[in-house]
Amino acid sequence: MYTGRFAPTPSGPLHLGSLCTAIGSYLRARSMKGRWLLRIEDLDKQRCSREAADSILRTLELYGLEYDGSVIYQSRQIEQYKEVIRNLKNRDLAYECTCSRSRLKSIGGIYDGRCRNKAEAGKQRISVRFRNPGTVCCFDDILKGRIETSPAESGEDFILLRSDGTVAYNLAVTVDDETEGVTEIVRGADLIPVTTRQINLISSLGFRIPDYMHLPLILSGHDLKYSKQNHAKPVSDEDPAYMCALAMKCLGHMLPEDLNRAPPQEQIAWGIENFSTGRIPGNNQTVQY
């Protein structure tokens, strides 16, 4: 059965970009008569809060985006992720890295595999990295067709467990999508660069590789991604009809005139009925609101 999901990070309320991702993945799942799951990716304790998670849940409810099953909170599954990391280490598919932050900075962003064969002894800060075979460096995106990433990016020995004990996003998301039986991942185009490295991890774990659909990013008039980092305006709960219609328009699904002020539930119902991947723009969308 088609299984999709929405997996926000609760570092603030939803903004237009994340609302578009929520609506896009919802319309896709429901138009496929599939399931739509909700996962709160709250592993980063510094950035995430329970209040933000609750606010996201309220907003989804207000827009009539009903998830199946119960909400998954990643922060409650840390032991499961650590178990997978232990298994990878036992199979020599992960290794300890003692490189300092300043060393990583000096090599310019992409890890060079220095600790692959032996980590420096006696170091306090130990992270765990994936021994990436780097076999996959392209994938087929449902909207964008074949996408290639550089071998350096797709084959990087990326971090699975940070030296402060935090489980890394790339590991957690891979485990969850497998455990929850997600068949297709619909998410923002900002995650295109990590897709091939994730597929390399999925393959090493013997998991099923899902299909991918990357939605256009929503940019402000100044060409900034609408995100919390850029202080994007949060989606206020005041005028959901307006915001819902705007999000649908960003996804290439312009509502008929008489539905523009209708309750979001009615707009969403129209969206499910009329959903087509062919309508979704390939390029990022610039919006003022």
Ligand SMILES: [Zn+2]
């Ligand atoms: Zn290292």
